[in-house]
Amino acid sequence: MNSGWRGRWIGWRNHWLSSPRFQRFAARFPLTRPIARRRARTLFDLVAGFTYSQILAACIETGLLEMLAEGPQDTATIAARIDLPLAGAERLLRGATALGLVERLGDGWALGGDGAALRGNRGIAEMVAHHRLLYADLADPVALLRRGGGGGALSGLWHYAEDSGRGDAASVADYSALMAASQPMVAAQAIDAYSFHRHRRLLDVGGGEGAFLQAVGERVPALALGLFDLPAVGDRARVRFDSAGLSTRTQIYGGDFLRNPLPPGYDIISLIRVLHDHDDASAMALLRQINRALSPGGTLFLAEPMAETRGAEPAGDAYFGFYLLAMGSGRPRSAKEIAAMLRAAGFSHIRHRRTAMPITTCVITAKSKCPNKLTI
Numbered sequence: 325m326n327s328g329w330r331g332r333w334i335g336w337r338n339h340w341l342s343s344p345r346f347q348r349f350a351a352r353f354p355l356t357r358p359i360a361r362r363r364a365r366t367l368f369d370l371v372a373g374f375t376y377s378q379i380l381a382a383c384i385e386t387g388l389l390e391m392l393a394e395g396p397q398d399t400a401t402i403a404a405r406i407d408l409p410l411a412g413a414e415r416l417l418r419g420a421t422a423l424g425l426v427e428r429l430g431d432g433w434a435l436g437g438d439g440a441a442l443r444g445n446r447g448i449a450e451m452v453a454h455h456r457l458l459y460a461d462l463a464d465p466v467a468l469l470r471r472g473g474g475g476g477a478l479s480g481l482w483h484y485a486e487d488s489g490r491g492d493a494a495s496v497a498d499y500s501a502l503m504a505a506s507q508p509m510v511a512a513q514a515i516d517a518y519s520f521h522r523h524r525r526l527l528d529v530g531g532g533e534g535a536f537l538q539a540v541g542e543r544v545p546a547l548a549l550g551l552f553d554l555p556a557v558g559d560r561a562r563v564r565f566d567s568a569g570l571s572t573r574t575q576i577y578g579g580d581f582l583r584n585p586l587p588p589g590y591d592i593i594s595l596i597r598v599l600h601d602h603d604d605a606s607a608m609a610l611l612r613q614i615n616r617a618l619s620p621g622g623t624l625f626l627a628e629p630m631a632e633t634r635g636a637e638p639a640g641d642a643y644f645g646f647y648l649l650a651m652g653s654g655r656p657r658s659a660k661e662i663a664a665m666l667r668a669a670g671f672s673h674i675r676h677r678r679t680a681m682p683i684t685t686c687v688i689t690a691k692s693k694c695p696n697k698l699t700i
């Protein structure tokens with residue numbers, strides 16, 4: 325491969341960065357020492373990341389963060405309340421303090437800044453709790469890559485969507501509940517990125533338990549709402565809409581979006597964290613379905629974490645890259661790739677819209693193409 329000047333620069337830089345002599349020099353020389361320490365810390369975080377994640381998992385499983393949210397407490401009280409021996413509690417508290425989840429306060433312990441931020445977002449705690457399945461699958465990442473994904477613990481959660489029976493109430497429950505718990509942080513970002521007020525009828529495809537629709541419906545009271553998902557998931561959404569007092573403005577459609585047509589008559593269709601779950605052929609089929617179902621000039625609103633998003637690469641490319649591999653279908657796509665798929669499916673006016681937290685979600689909107697160029 326002809327690597328050009330950039331390739332030569334990378335080779336020269338890497339030669340020095342991997343040299344123990346240069347590393348010793350950089351750590352001692354006052355001008356390079358801060359850079360050397362920063363790089364060492366980054367490398368250490370990469371090496372130790374799994375341990376950090378497991379300390380976090382222990383904090384959540386024991387209810388430590390919830391308990392400290394009540395107020396500072398001493399080690400003996402904490403140990404008794406989280407049911408750990410004193411030495412175990414002390415070790416967990418020290419580890420959690422090093423990670424910013426807990427903070428020392430005199431002789432006791434208080435909730436740390438990151439612990440407080442995490443508590444404010446129930447979805448993260450749910451994600452952390454179910455990571456037990458992901459970590460089991462990632463115990464041998466090379467084997468996972470070799471077999472092309474799936475076949476492990478995490479794919480069992482999602483299997484209902486791949487099976488021909490498409491899931492009964494019991495098989496859809498865990499994954500649907502997890503999605504609903506993590507939806508508020510996505511909805512907050514997505515809804516702020518676009519004004520739904522200009523629309524009359526919104527259909528959320530793969531809408532899960534309806535958490536996204538409920539959030540948009542509360543923001544835009546005049547919007548009629550529709551949800552399309554597998555029948556057993558739609559039943560769960562019905563319960564949510566009933567208790568939120570939204571059932572009169574909501575229509576639920578149970579079906580398989582790869583086999584059944586989507587209902588017509590909606591001027592906006594949303595696709596939230598759905599496209600990346602599917603391999604390319606299914607994803608294209610879904611986009612074509614949506615284009616057919618939308619009113620002429622109607623809008624597709626697509627939100628999910630995307631690959632190659634500047635500043636959010638660890639989420640789009642590393643985390644979701646391997647998460648979806650373990651799930652056994654789909655892949656994170658860049659905004660450019662999604663735009664190309666949308667064009668191929670017949671969409672136009674494709675716009676990438678800014679969100680405040682691209683690490684949580686990115687948003688793309690597009691218009692269904694229509695011969696008379698009518699836009700809504």
Ligand SMILES: C[S@@+](CC[C@H](N)C(=O)[O-])C[C@H]1O[C@@H](n2cnc3c(N)ncnc32)[C@H](O)[C@@H]1O
Pocket residue numbers: 485500503504507510529530531532533535536552553554557579580581582595596597598601
């Ligand atoms: C990752 S979840 C996202 C749920 C929701 N949009 C959210 O962000 O919380 C994907 C959703 O697509 C639904 N789904 C997957 N395959 C489907 C299919 N073939 N037909 C209908 N719905 C499907 C799943 O049941 C699930 O609710």
